[in-house]
Structure formats: structure tokens, C-alpha cells
Amino acid sequence: MTVTLRVPPKPITLYSYINCPWAARTWIALVQANVEFEYVEIDLRNKPEWFLREINPDGKVPVLKYGDDLIVESAVTTELIADLFPKELYLADPFAKAQSKLMSDRFMELVFPFYRNAVFNSKLEEFSNVFTAIDKFLPYLHTPKPFFGGSDHPTLSEIMIAPFISRLYLLLESEYVSKEIYAKLSSDVKYKVFHDWALAILASPGVANTFDKASNAKGLAYYIKK
Template sequence: MADKIVLYTNHRCPWAHRAHIALAELGVPFEEVIIDLDRPRDPEYLQINPRGLVPSLQFNGEIITESAIVAGFLADTYPDKAPLVPVSSSKGGALARARIAFFVDAYFSKLQSQIFKLGAAKTDAEEAAVGEAVVAAALKELEPLLAGSTSPNKPFFGGSERLTLAEVLTGSFVVRLVALTKSGVWPSNIPALAAKQTPAFWAWAQAVAAHPSVTGIFNEDVITASTKARLAKQRAAA
């Protein structure tokens, strides 16, 4: 019998987006329940996830929360559908998992942490400085992990033809990086600087941002407008 999967989500949420990327890539059917984040959570949802956050996954009656745990669970549950990460007992599997985990950790702790500073960047110069810091982080931390392993035919982490768990966990943020820097909602100096200083990283980012499993629920207009509004609010409060 097929597994019964329900994803509690909101399409504006980059964390919930991780679960969508995993499910799309695995090709697993699921039911979707949209949680309205603009009002308090219903008691029914708080029973599913007492933290009130999305995503939550219901899998054959079991609840799993926290996006990285949800994505890892799906990858481990369906190792044969579209291997997102090798099983740890396979030859080289544990090492490959460690490499992916380190890449994801570097993406968030070094690069995305700079993006989170945009809420306090009030002037063009401050915003450009964040852009430079993002590319400096990509150069120091991510370029060495991608250069020499990816190619146009195998553009994903470790020289994979298909998305891996590295892209499942970073993809929703990467598609925002590409789209929002193009539209100038995030620092518009990033694309040119990144293409010049971090060619492997930027080629990887383009491939990730164009992948159908990543773009599936990504509504660029909605995300652009909501990010712009959130930044304006944060800057007014800063």
C-alpha cells in the first residue's frame, strides 16, 4: 500500500519549500494542507506541531517537524526513488553524507547569515557591503567545495547530474538569491561579483535556481513583494 503523506506548508516559507523540493525530486505523491501564517494557528494545527511552524509532515500517521529533519527523513525513506544522499552503510556513503552536511552548514552559517543582515542595512552603501560579504563568504567557503567537481552536465553537489540533499536543503534560499539579486530586492552587486569571483558557485546557483523541483512552488512575484515588504518593515524598526 502506498504511504499516506500530508505536508502542512505555506508556499512563501523557504523552510517548507525544502520539503516540496524533496517530494518533487522523489516523485512521491502527497496531500498538501496550506497553513495561513498571517493569523494565529488553529488548535488543530498546534496539536500537529506545538511550535506552530511549517513545515510539518504526516507520514502514515506519524508527525515529523523541522524542515531539515523532514527532508532527511524523506531522503532516507526513499533511497531508491531518486537517491538524494547515499545510505550511510554504502561504500563511501558516510563520507558523502558528511560532505553534504558540511556544505549545507557552510551555506547557512557563512553565506545566508550575511543575507539575514539585510534587515539592518538602510543605505545603498550598507546594502552593497552585505553583497560584498555574501560573495566573500561564497569565495572562501563554497567555491572550494564546488570548483573542479561540477560541470554543465553534472552541475550539482559532488558532480551529480541530479539534485542531492545539498540542493534540497539550500535550493529554496538559492532560488531567492538568484531572483532577488536580479530584481534588486537583495544586493544587486551580487550577480556580477559572484560570476567573476566565484564562477563555480554562481554556475551551481543558476542550475539550482532553474531546476523544476526547486521552481515548482516558487512564485517569484509573490516572494519578491513579500521580501521587499518584510525588509522595509525590518529597516523601519532597526
């Protein structure tokens, strides 16, 4: 089946790195919006000289090229894609949209630190307390059906946290944390709303077509053993 991609108002290029969750936000948004764009992989361990000279002297991804202009910071680049394709990436109801923003902010404040500390700050043993964070987060999730606000596809706020959900689940399924954590999340009725929603995000085209499990698993092992 041939899928016809939407043509953006100006050509889009995304400079990204396969394991970068920040860059993945914009990548997911572009795929979800079914937009034509060029993907350029930047090897962050061996940055091309042209990238530093012409694209980003700070050496970071993501960078979005829109027409002849460049812009950085994943929150900004992803929102730009949503502004270009609002029907695909925003909830129509302004209040639901505000609630979805609060939900993703709370995810980053409450749940994300457990992942970050486990992987980057050698605090794997504290990860079993992730349920205290999920408990506080649950009231902000309301009842996604299957996505926030009853949407049948993930919208901007969910896309902002989708790369961290995929990496959180990679950690949960890994040898580095107790299998009991995943078992509780997937079987305790209290966490059904969270787990079903997370699985829907993982199965969405934006995540399924951009998340490279094998490469990210290597990255996970690298940081955990460091």
C-alpha cells in the same frame, strides 16, 4: 505527458507556507523524489484553529504527516523523505555524501547570514561583501557537474540550501541591491562554478515547481521595508 508518481510506504501530507524557505526544503525533496503527497497551505498570518489544535500547537511550518504520525523541523522532515527515497535523494558514495553535508553546512554558516542580515536585519549595505563569504565557501563546493558529486539531480544537502539559493538570487535580481553584485557573480570567471551550480539548482524540477517568485518578491519587499 502523464508522470507516474511514486507511492510512499505511508500517505504523506506536507503543511507548508508558500514563502517559507524551511518548509520549501521538504517540498522540494518530495517533488525531486517524484512522490505522491498532499500539500496543505497554512496562512501563517491567519492560522486556522484546526492547525493549532490538531497539527502543531507551536503554529510553525513545516509539519510532515507520515501515516498517522506528525513530525516537525525541516532538517528532520527533509531527511525523512531522503531516508524513504535514498536512491533519488542521496549520493551513492558515502564520502561524497559527507562532503556534500559539509558543503551545505558551510553555506549556512558563511553565505546565508549575508542574506538573513540584508533582508531581516536592515543590513543591505553589507550585502556587497557577500563575495568574502562566497570566496570562503568555494573550496567546499568542489566541482559540481552539474550537481554536487557529479550527480545529475540535486541531492539532500543541496536541497537543504536550495530555498536559500532561490531567495538569494531573488534579492540579487531585485531593486534593493546594486546590479553590480549580480553582474560580478555572473561574469567573473572566479564565480562561474558557483553561478552555474546555483542556476542548475534553480532550474531543477524541485525548485522550479515550488518557488513562487511573485509571492516571495512580495515577502521580500515586506521585510525589507519593515
